[in-house]
Every structure is written in C-alpha cells, then in structure tokens.
Amino acid sequence: MKNHFVAATGEFVGTFFFLYFAFACQLMAFEQASDKAPNGSNSATTTVYIALGYGMSLLVAVWILFRISGGLFNPAVTLGMVAAGQLNWIRGLVLFPAQILGGIVAAALVRCMLPGDIAATRTVLAPGMSEAQGLFFEMFLTSFLVFTVLMLAAEKSKTTFLAPIGIGLALFVAELAGVYYTGGSLNPARSFGPCVAAASFNHAHYIYWIGPGLGGLLAAGYYRFCKFFNYEEANPDQDHAGADEIV
Structure with a gap:
C-alpha cells in the first residue's frame, strides 16, 4: 500500500x-499568435508551437518522475500497460484517479494564474470532422504514443x-498531426481538466475517453502479438554490444 501511495x-x-x-504554453500561443490560417483557425506555426509545448513538457516530466511511478501521466497509457501485462491492475486503478486529479488541478x-480563457485549451473537433472520424483519429494517435511507451520503457x-x-518526441509528432483536427488529446486527463476548470464540457467530449482507451488497447494487442512470436528473433542482435565492448 505504501508503494501504491508513493506511485x-x-x-x-x-x-x-x-x-x-x-496548458500555459497553449494559452500563450493563442494570445501571441500573429497570424491565422485562411479558414480563420490557428496557423500552422501556432500548431507547431503547441505541439512542441506538449511534447517537451511530457519529455521532462517523464524523465524526472519515471523512477517513482513509471511516468505514465495518462489513463490511456495506464490502460495499455495493464492490458499488455506490464502493470498490475491494482496499481492501474490507484494511478487512474491521481492522473485525472492532476489534470484538473493543472x-x-x-x-487562476494566467490571463486568457482556459476553455480555449479544450480539445474540440475541427470543422468538417465527424465524431466517428475524431474518435478513430484519436485512437490511432494514442496507439502510437502507447506503443512507444511499451517498446521504449516497458521493454x-x-x-x-x-x-x-522517445516518448516526448512521439507526443510531439502526434500533436503535430492532431492539434488541428481533434485538439490532439491522446489523454482523457488532458481533455477532462480544462472542461472541469472552465465548467463547460464541449460537444462530443466522450470521444476523448473512448478514442484514447481504444488506442491503448490496440497498442497493447500488437505488443502482445510481438511478444508471443518472439519479435527479437525477427531482427536479431539489435542490442548487441559490439566487438569493441566485449571484454
């Protein structure tokens, strides 16, 4: 119980x-943006800055805290780790509310501290994106991040x-693709926090729970597939020390 609490x-x-x-980077990007896209949405430059803010923030946070809790910070990643057999389900249940609460407090x-409307950081669908498109897009974005965690950290x-x-760069790449179309959630805690803080839940909020959850399960399924067929044998010696390191 002590270890679960500390984690x-x-x-x-x-x-x-x-x-x-x-969130602070995203609000600043909205406040300081000098241009807009032709359709009136955020420009590509603003989107790149937002993606960089999320990716680099995750990179540093994971590097600081992965020795304490594993550095998941995302219920979808937690679900993927449990489904992949890399995290005890009891630990997963303990971590889930901590992650949600962390997003709300952030x-x-x-x-409270910064000018600007926190509701602007909510994840919303771009014009022309249907709910089904958004859900499956979030699924694939999240599967990319979760599989990165499984292969680079769990493995x-x-x-x-x-x-x-690698985890921070994976989120950065996913955000580059996702910020405009769905808001680039990949994380229920990321989407839920601003909605609670703004006391306003956007339409189709449910896709930011189901999509990332399915993405975590998809990544876990392929990870188990690779492990079942001993993926190391398909491309051997990738971690070989090399002749110059052999004593």
Whole structure:
C-alpha cells in the first residue's frame, strides 16, 4: 500500500507538471499568435508551437518522475500497460484517479494564474470532422504514443534510460498531426481538466475517453502479438554490444 501511495503521488505530480506547463504554453500561443490560417483557425506555426509545448513538457516530466511511478501521466497509457501485462491492475486503478486529479488541478491553476480563457485549451473537433472520424483519429494517435511507451520503457534494453526522449518526441509528432483536427488529446486527463476548470464540457467530449482507451488497447494487442512470436528473433542482435565492448 505504501508503494501504491508513493506511485500515485508521483503520477499526480507528474501529470500536474506536464499539463500545467502544456496548458500555459497553449494559452500563450493563442494570445501571441500573429497570424491565422485562411479558414480563420490557428496557423500552422501556432500548431507547431503547441505541439512542441506538449511534447517537451511530457519529455521532462517523464524523465524526472519515471523512477517513482513509471511516468505514465495518462489513463490511456495506464490502460495499455495493464492490458499488455506490464502493470498490475491494482496499481492501474490507484494511478487512474491521481492522473485525472492532476489534470484538473493543472487546468484550474492555469485558469487562476494566467490571463486568457482556459476553455480555449479544450480539445474540440475541427470543422468538417465527424465524431466517428475524431474518435478513430484519436485512437490511432494514442496507439502510437502507447506503443512507444511499451517498446521504449516497458521493454527493457540498453537504451531504456533514454525512453523519455522517445516518448516526448512521439507526443510531439502526434500533436503535430492532431492539434488541428481533434485538439490532439491522446489523454482523457488532458481533455477532462480544462472542461472541469472552465465548467463547460464541449460537444462530443466522450470521444476523448473512448478514442484514447481504444488506442491503448490496440497498442497493447500488437505488443502482445510481438511478444508471443518472439519479435527479437525477427531482427536479431539489435542490442548487441559490439566487438569493441566485449571484454
């Protein structure tokens, strides 16, 4: 119980730091944007800045706290880890509320401390995106992130200590694709926090729970497939030390 408690505090603190700085970056980008896209939406430059803010914030938060809790900070990642057999389901249940609470507190403090409307950081669908399109787009975006976590962090290798870099870059790439079309959630805590802080839930909010959840399960399914067929044998010696390192 002590270990579960300590891990939960790590997930709360990590989710808070990750989203606090990410929300602040996003609000600043909206306030300081000097141009708009032809259709009146945010320009590509603003989108890149937002994606960079989320990706780099996650990278640093994971690197700081992964020794305490694993550095998940995302209920969809937690679900994927449990489904992949890399996380005990009891630990997953303990981490889930800590992550949700971290997202709410981050959004609430950004709302209190900074000018701008926290509701602007909610994840919403772009014009022309149907709910079904948004749901499955979120699913594939999240599966990319969760599979990155599974292969770089859960699957141990000589480069595991560098996993936070790959995880942060995975979110950055997913955000580049997703910020405009769906808001680039990939994380129920990320979408839920601003809605609670703004006391306003946007239409089709449910897709930001179902889509990332399905993405976590999809990534876990392929991970189990690879493990079942001993993927190491398909492309052997990838972690070989090399002749110059052999004693």
